Amino acid sequence: VKYATPDLRTMLANVEDSMKDNFIKNEIPVEFQGAYTRRLSEGKDDTLEGQILSVADKIDLLYESFGEIQKGNPEDVYTEIYKESLRTIVEFKTMASVEYFLDNVLPDLLNEEFTDQLKLERISRAIIA
Template identity: 30%
Template sequence: MDERLIGKSLYEKALNHDFAEVFTGDIKTPVKYASSELKKLFSQVEEEMVETFIEEEIPLQYRDVYKQRLQEGKDDSLEAKYFQLLIKLICFMKHLEKYKNVIPKNYFSKFMK
């Protein structure tokens, strides 16, 4: 696959992956994934809220496009997997930054050899 197409797809997924948070707010990953039932409920609520928004606010001729776009990043494509990994790395880096004063300075050097 052309690298430009992968980049374009990643960009599109990045734009839309958390659209439901407009309605629900940012629910932290550890909470969202605390149990499979909870994750399923959060997903169901997000899907229903997005569906309601599309039905009430988007003209009929554009609804299918919006439904497709707002599901991006939640599929099993290679780009979605890259994107999910990127999100996890960003979260990890934020936590490292937050706790940098409690982690010994040379702690990670043993893993970098």
């Protein structure tokens, strides 16, 4: 299994942090933003809840990158984010929710027609195998 370079891992962490910060800034009342910032920064540990949070973040990133690829965005970074997100998701494949995602949700996602459909199907098969 190939893993992301440190630069890609840093980029993915920055994307996650940016999405979290944007959510808090735009959706949470000012007086609660500090508490939400602390709470949403905690939790990614070896507990079941931490694992679920890690997988949920990667699924969110996968969907974001998939949306950009589906729109035909030519930036290679979205394909890299997609690959790294899927690799991380596969690391948790013993979880029932991840197994369901890989067996049911991802195939439906990849069955939609879009420009780089075959490319993403090949990438996904190679990572999951």
